[in-house]
Amino acid sequence: MKLKNRYFKTVTKATLFNLQFFAGEDDNNNDDDKQGDKQLSQDQVNDIIAKRLAKEKAKWEKDYNAKLEAEKAEAARLANLDATQRAEEEAKKKLAALEEREAKIKQAEDKLECENVLKERGLSTSFANFLLGADAEVTLANINSFETAFKEAVKAEVETRIKGKTPPAGGGDNKDGVVSKEEFKKLPLFEQNKLYLSNPELYKTYYGA
Numbered sequence: 001m002k003l004k005n006r007y008f009k010t011v012t013k014a015t016l017f018n019l020q021f022f023a024g025e026d027d028n029n030n031d032d033d034k035q036g037d038k039q040l041s042q043d044q045v046n047d048i049i050a051k052r053l054a055k056e057k058a059k060w061e062k063d064y065n066a067k068l069e070a071e072k073a074e075a076a077r078l079a080n081l082d083a084t085q086r087a088e089e090e091a092k093k094k095l096a097a098l099e100e101r102e103a104k105i106k107q108a109e110d111k112l113e114c115e116n117v118l119k120e121r122g123l124s125t126s127f128a129n130f131l132l133g134a135d136a137e138v139t140l141a142n143i144n145s146f147e148t149a150f151k152e153a154v155k156a157e158v159e160t161r162i163k164g165k166t167p168p169a170g171g172g173d174n175k176d177g178v179v180s181k182e183e184f185k186k187l188p189l190f191e192q193n194k195l196y197l198s199n200p201e202l203y204k205t206y207y208g209a
Contacts, residue, residue: 192206
């Protein structure tokens with residue numbers, strides 16, 4: 001499974017909230033009127049909100065009633081079964097519930113194992129949910145692909161920034177990138193990435209701090 005750069009590139013988008021969207025209407029106003037002429041009164045705003053809430057309430061009631069009817073139908077079906085059939089149904093339900101619990105436990109264990117591997121490689125555990133696969137083999141393949149893509153992205157970013165960065169006066173000091181943990185936390189992301197590439201073992205000690 002080939003991973004895309006989307007797992008480590010964060011895109012921040014501003015969410016715009018306006019009355020046309022809240023009311024479910026399109027903005028078809030192409031006039032040259034001033035903004036002040038298009039302001040809504042409080043009563044109009046209240047009416048828009050009331051209609052929207054009524055629409056949401058109707059949807060909730062429809063879903064609730066459908067679920068209620070399904071439960072009634074299931075209860076009626078079970079009532080028509082004999083004792084043996086009801087016992088079989090109960091056994092099936094218990095087995096399904098047990099399998100669901102076991103699946104959740106396994107998923108939690110797999111995620112923990114994935115996080116441990118990420119920690120060992122100096123990668124953020126926040127990517128665990130994206131990298132989890134159907135089994136341990138697939139998960140490991142995902143991690144390997146992600147690590148390669150991550151390193152390539154970091155290297156490209158470092159090389160891009162390094163072109164426009166002037167070496168510090170006095171040069172040569174601290175060439176191994178050894179700084180205290182407190183100093184490391186104050187470094188910009190660019191410098192932290194440089195340390196990751198030049199001294200990954202040291203980077204891991206800081207990351208775990």
